[in-house]
Amino acid sequence: MIALSLAEIAAVVGGQTHDIPDPSVQVTGPVVRDSREVGPGSLFAAFVGERVDGHDFAQAVVDAGAVAVLGSRPVGVPAIVVEDVQAALGALARHVVQRLGATLVALTGSAGKTSTKDLIAQVLRRKAPTVFTPGSLNNEIGLPLTALSATEETRFLVLEMGARGIGHIRYLTSLTPPRIGLVLNVGSAHIGEFGGREQIAQAKGELVEALPEDGTAILNADDPFVRAMASRTKAKVLLFGESGEADVRAENVRLTDTGQPSFRLHTPSGASDVTMRLYGEHHVSNALAAAAVAHELGMSADEIAVALSEAGSLSRWRMEVTERPDGVTVVNDAYNANPESMKAALRALAAMGKGRRTWAVLGKMAELGDEALAEHDAVGRLAVRLNVSKLVAVGGREAAWLQLGAYNEGSWGEESVHVSDAQAAIDLLRSELRPGDVVLVKASRSVGLESVAQALLETGAEGEVAAR
Numbered sequence: 279m280i281a282l283s284l285a286e287i288a289a290v291v292g293g294q295t296h297d298i299p300d301p302s303v304q305v306t307g308p309v310v311r312d313s314r315e316v317g318p319g320s321l322f323a324a325f326v327g328e329r330v331d332g333h334d335f336a337q338a339v340v341d342a343g344a345v346a347v348l349g350s351r352p353v354g355v356p357a358i359v360v361e362d363v364q365a366a367l368g369a370l371a372r373h374v375v376q377r378l379g380a381t382l383v384a385l386t387g388s389a390g391k392t393s394t395k396d397l398i399a400q401v402l403r404r405k406a407p408t409v410f411t412p413g414s415l416n417n418e419i420g421l422p423l424t425a426l427s428a429t430e431e432t433r434f435l436v437l438e439m440g441a442r443g444i445g446h447i448r449y450l451t452s453l454t455p456p457r458i459g460l461v462l463n464v465g466s467a468h469i470g471e472f473g474g475r476e477q478i479a480q481a482k483g484e485l486v487e488a489l490p491e492d493g494t495a496i497l498n499a500d501d502p503f504v505r506a507m508a509s510r511t512k513a514k515v516l517l518f519g520e521s522g523e524a525d526v527r528a529e530n531v532r533l534t535d536t537g538q539p540s541f542r543l544h545t546p547s548g549a550s551d552v553t554m555r556l557y558g559e560h561h562v563s564n565a566l567a568a569a570a571v572a573h574e575l576g577m578s579a580d581e582i583a584v585a586l587s588e589a590g591s592l593s594r595w596r597m598e599v600t601e602r603p604d605g606v607t608v609v610n611d612a613y614n615a616n617p618e619s620m621k622a623a624l625r626a627l628a629a630m631g632k633g634r635r636t637w638a639v640l641g642k643m644a645e646l647g648d649e650a651l652a653e654h655d656a657v658g659r660l661a662v663r664l665n666v667s668k669l670v671a672v673g674g675r676e677a678a679w680l681q682l683g684a685y686n687e688g689s690w691g692e693e694s695v696h697v698s699d700a701q702a703a704i705d706l707l708r709s710e711l712r713p714g715d716v717v718l719v720k721a722s723r724s725v726g727l728e729s730v731a732q733a734l735l736e737t738g739a740e741g742e743v744a745a746r
Contacts, residue, residue, distance in 0.1 A: 279305060279306070279307070279309055279321075279374060279426045279427065280378065280428070280429060280430055281304045281305070282304060282305055282374075283301060283302050283304050283305075284298055284301045284303055284304075284345065284346055285301035285302060287305065287321070287358060287370060288301070288358045290369055291348070291358065291369050292369070293348070293358040293359055293360040293366060294358070294360075295357070296353075296356075296357045296358075296359055297352065297354060297355055297356050297357060298346065298356040298357070298358075299356075303345055303346075304319075304345070305319060305321045305345050305346070306318075306319035306345075307319030307321075307345075308320055308321075308426070308427050309321045309322075309323060309348075309370070309423060309426040309427075310322060310323065310423070311323045311332065311419065311423065313335040313338060313339050313342075316342045316343060317342070317343050319343065319345060320339070320342075320344040320345065321344065321346055321347075321348055322335070322336075322339040322344045322346070322347050323347075323348045323349075323363055323367055323423075324336065324347050324348065324349035324350070324353070324363065325363055325364070325419075332349070333349050333350075336349070336353035336354065336355050336357070337354070337355055340355045346358060348367070349363060350362070350363055367419065367422045367423070367426075368418070368422050370422070370426065371422035371426050371453050371454060372452070372454070374425060374426055374428065375425050375428075375453075375454050378428055378430075378432060380428060380432045380433050381433065381434050381435070381457055381458065381575065382435045382437065382454055382456045382458070383398065383402075383434060383435065383436045383437070383456060383457070383458045383459075383571055384437045384450075384454065384458070384459050384485055385398070385436075385439065385459070385460035385461070385462065385485075385567070386438070386439045386440070386441065386447060386460075386461055386485050387460075387462025387463045387465075387482065387498075387504075388462070388463050388465030388466065388482075388616065389462070389616055389618040389619045390560065390563065390619070391416065391438050391439075391440070391462065392411075392413065392438060392593050392613075393556070393561065393593070393596055393597075394460075394462060394564040394568060395410055395411055395436055395438045396410070396589070396592040397564055397565060397567075397568035397586065397589050398436050398460075398567075398568045398571050398572070399436050400585060400589040400590075400592070401572045401577070401585040401586065401589065402434045402436065402571070402575065402577075403434075404577075404581065405433075405572075405575065405576070406433035407431045407432050407433050407434070408432070408435075408436060409427055409428045409434070409435050409436070410437070411436065411437055411438040412424065412593075413593050414438065414440070414593070414613075414614075415438075416437075416438040416439055416440035417440055418446075421437055421438075421439065421450050421453065422454075425437065425453070434575070437454055437456070439485060441482065442471055443471065443481065444477065444480060444484075445481075446481065447482065447484040447485050448487070448488065451485060451488035452488075455488060456488065456489060456493070457489070457490065457492075457494070458489075458493060458494045458574060458575075459485040459486050459488065459489045459494070459495050459513070460485075460496040460497075460570070461483070461485060461495075461496070461497055461498065461504045461507055462498055462563070462564070462567055463501045463503075463504060463563075463618070464479045464482060464503035465478075465617065466618065466646060469645070469646055471645055471647070475503060476503075478503075479503040479504075479507070482507075483507045483510050486507050486508075486510050486511040486513065489511050489512070489513035491512045491513060492513070493511075493514070494513055494515075494516055494574050495507065495511045495513045495514070495516070496518060496567065496570045496571060496574065497516070497517055497518070498518060498567070499521040499524040499527075500519035500520055500521055500524075500563070501519075505517070516573075516574060518567050518569070518570040519563065519566060520562070520563075520566075524566075525545070525546055525570070526543075526544065526546075526566050526569050527544050528541040528542065528543060528544070528565075529542040530542045531559065533559055534553065535632070536557075536630060537557045537626055537627075537629035538553065538554050538556065538557055539552075539553075539558070539559050539561055539562045539565070540552065540553040541565075543565075543569055543583050543586070544579075545570075545573045545579045545582065546573065547573060547578055547579055548578060548579035548580070549579055550579040550580045552583045552586045552587050553587055554586060554587060554589070555587070555588070555590050556589070556590070556591060556597065557597050557599055557626050558622055558625065558626030558629070559622070559626070559629070560619075560622035560625070560626070568582075568586065569582045569586065593613070595610050595611065595728050595731075596611060596613050597609060597611045597626065598611070598731075599630075602734075602735065604713045606712075606713060606714070606716075606717065606734070607630070607634075607715070607716045607717070608717050608719070608734050608735055609623075609626075609717065609718045610719055611623050611718060611720040612719050612720055612723075612725075612728040612730070612731055613723060614722055615640075615641075615642075615643045615644075615721050615722045616643055616646075616722075617643060617653045617656065617657065620643060620657050620720060621656075621657065623720050624638060624657070624660055624661055624664055626718075627664075627666065627718040628664040628665065628666065630716055631716040634714050634715060635667040635712065635716070636665075636715070636716045636717075636718070637666070637667060637668050637669075637670060637707065637711075637715060637716065637717040637718065638661050638666045638668070638669045638670065638718050638720075639672060639707070639718065639719045639720070639727065639730055640657065640661075640669065640670070640672065640677070640680055640720055640721060641671070641672045641676070641677055641721025641722065641725035642676035642677060642724070643657070643721070644722040650679075651679055654676050654679035654680045654683065655679055655682065655683035656683065657680055657683065658671070658679070658681060658682065658684035658686075658687065658694065659683045659686070659687040661684055661693075662688055662693060662694075663687065666693070667693065667715075668693055668694065669684045669694040669695070670694075670695055670697060670703050670707070671694065671695070671696045671697070672697055672698075672699065672702070672703045672727060672730070673699065673721075677696055678696055680694075680696075681694045681696040700725075700729050700730050703727075704729075704730055704733045704734070707730070708733075708734075711734075717731075717734060719731040
């Protein structure tokens with residue numbers, strides 16, 4: 279964080295100082311909410327959770343180097359006390375962002391946010407110091423913490439914004455007002471909470487409504503819900519996609535023999551070839567979105583193409599491809615799942631597994647509401663249409679729907695199986711995997727299928743596991 283005194287911070291957040299001998303002492307380190315992340319110069323935000331009260335760690339964090347605690351009650355060590363720690367964190371983030379002078383890029387969408395954010399960060403940091411959202415910390419707490427990690431040297435601040443309802447993104451943009459706003463897509467993720475795609479589009483479009491007149495809205499030309507958001511902003515509009523009308527577009531898209539996308543990137547400033555290290559054709563759209571942001575910030579087509587070709591995955595359990603010494607390839611995409619990302623992962627599996635046996639170990643997609651049965655059925659059917667060798671559906675009712683969709687599509691029970699839990703899937707795979715097989719593991723985060731991928735990498739082979 280930029281250096282601020284405790285007195286300045288208290289004034290910004292409307293807090294009272296307690297047990298602070300010298301209010302001029304500065305916070306020079308990060309603002310954190312996890313006591314394990316505290317270091318010299320930190321400010322510790324003490325939240326009261328269901329199981330843990332951060333205030334209980336007050337003495338420990340000060341002993342570890344924290345300058346003070348931002349909390350809702352005095353704790354016997356230097357503290358700034360406020361009524362609402364989350365609101366105070368947001369106010370502090372707003373103040374710091376206003377002081378920074380960095381260009382703030384915000385993005386949202388139903389699928390691909392984290393992968394695209396990681397691509398944008400890897401491209402932009404070739405141009406200037408860049409701070410970006412770690413993992414998927416895109417909510418009312420994670421976003422301010424990311425903004426507060428910026429320093430005086432930061433020139434680009436890339437923030438992922440999530441939403442579970444109308445007004446969420448509007449609130450986040452009030453804390454960290456963007457100059458560039460990117461909307462990737464409007465899909466089925468959280469459709470059970472929103473009630474329909476129209477409501478999702480309404481929520482996601484709050485991002486472009488927050489842009490200033492001299493800002494830029496970067497919109498997916500291939501998604502009609504996103505394309506329509508052009509009417510909701512006074513900012514300049516830049517389109518990306520495979521459509522011929524897109525300002526930043528891809529031509530001659532293909533997958534390499536290992537399932538990595540290759541294409542000709544066209545921008546208003548020129549064209550260049552890209553071959554990505556990431557897996558799956560769905561990353562083409564993510565790459566185009568990142569390219570549009572980079573173009574808007576002054577990078578050439580050649581610079582963007584090189585950066586995209588060298589970019590990797592920065593966030594765990596998202597299409598992590600690892601080859602065991604015995605030739606079994608494990609694709610760990612178990613961080614989360616929705617209908618769009620599940621279908622994209624299956625297509626990537628099919629491309630990667632040409633000439634090899636392929637396994638899709640899939641679990642529930644959460645928060646689909648009334649669409650749950652149809653969407654799980656569709657994913658099961660797609661696995662058969664893509665000639666996946668075997669679908670292993672893991673879990674309860676939703677997994678049964680996955681398996682039933684595959685059965686009804688024509689597998690007749692031979693290409694699909696329903697197992698009760700992750701351990702049952704592990705046991706099945708350990709007994710039946712052969713050298714050269716490719717295994718995709720994917721489900722919503724609550725299912726915890728990353729344990730299947732981890733177990734597969736820990737067993738069945740000797741020697742080092744080599745990650746691609």
